[in-house]
Amino acid sequence: MSDLILWQPESGDLLPANAKTPLEISNYATQLSPRDRKQIVSAYNSSHFEMGVSYLWDKTINALKKELATVGVGLLGEMLGRPDVTEDDDVNDVLTTRDAIRLAEELGIVTITEALRLRHLHELVTHFSQLEYNNENSEELDETEALGALKTCIKSVLGRPKIEVAKKFVDFREALEGETIPENSQYIEMLNSSPYFFKKLTISVLMNGAKKNIGANLEHTLANINILIPATWRQLRDTEKWQIGYTYAEAYADGKTTAVNGIKSALLKVKGFDFVPENLRSDTFIKAAEAILRAHDGMNNFYNEPAPVKKLAKLGTTIPTPALPACITALLSVVMGNSYGTAWDAEPEASKILLKLSEDRWSFYLNNAFPSDIRILSKLLEEKPRAKWIKLASECKFSNIQIKKNRNIEQLIKATTDNEVSRIKRSSTKLIDEYYGKNK
Structure with a gap:
């Protein structure tokens, strides 16, 4: 069974060297x-x-x-x-x-x-x-x-022809809410053998469907949750497991009985209730992190970043675990900046929050969220953001953190502590390829 394939650009240079004017x-x-x-x-x-x-x-x-x-x-x-x-x-x-x-x-x-x-x-x-x-x-x-x-x-x-991208996944995505996938479906084998990017997106589609769908679409979504989550649970990273638990808690708080029962059934099958937050305090932190990234990605980002960073800092001294990946990504984006530098009024506040994180919290991020954090991995390919990363890693003592399972993450952190730029770039590229499945 072939896996879900991303469209890949044609090999060869589309622009010959003799084209100069x-x-x-x-x-x-x-x-x-x-x-x-x-x-x-x-x-x-x-x-x-x-x-x-x-x-x-x-x-x-x-x-x-x-x-x-x-x-x-x-x-x-x-x-x-x-x-x-x-x-x-x-x-x-x-x-x-x-x-x-x-x-x-x-x-x-x-x-x-x-x-x-x-x-x-x-x-x-x-x-x-x-x-x-x-x-x-x-x-x-x-x-x-x-x-x-x-x-x-x-x-x-x-210079490229117009193409249709990832058609297999588009069909699969429609099936997630439009029909109940059989337990012996080719989609399950396809998903299990595909890059992590597709697994992460599948969880997002299913959780969003559980929250917004009604009628037959909700029934199909919940049935597929009970088939696909048990089938992929061991391959999922903690970030996605927390997403499932958070969706359950949110549906419970909103009184959505049908969705609660459906997600609960899936969580019971995988013993996943350890990933259900005790309250929805995480939501406030996640929304604050999203506001930081909107400012970071928008126009006049150096001017607009300080306000949402200060707002996050005022929410409390401890970031809830379900919100930790989103908050660290947002704060790292501010601290690392872009090829033009960083926001002078935002970076110190963001650095202050990151420097307060315990070794256990950094271990959680680096082992569970970092392998999928394409935003930060991509920044490591750029000179100025990479220099900021190396400085922060030294201050937060990344060298003391034990990296489990992912050899590329281990190599990247080692290269960071050794200040080896070429190895950092090489490891970051490998992780990005691993996430998208481009190294297959």
């Missing part, structure tokens, strides 16, 4: 109309680089969002942890630029390297769009940067 390079942008290519070339030839790159970037992100929409806007919402999103929503309203790049990487539309270049380009475009120009001190996008932007957009998105 804007006209020669733009000819390979198969997703652009002749008129669009002409306007971009005209802007470049007139040295209006910022105007040309801005127009090019808009076309690139719109093309990427349209391709992502073929998966289903509702599924994209579930991948973002937003169960409020429906198929009727506009993909442009649902996805930010950073969301689009991250989901394109997760679904295999772009490679890890292409996603990294697109994020850098997004930061570059945002940086120049926010500059205040004056006659005495003005910075402008130069020709080299503009040509680099053109190559990145065409290699990563505009």
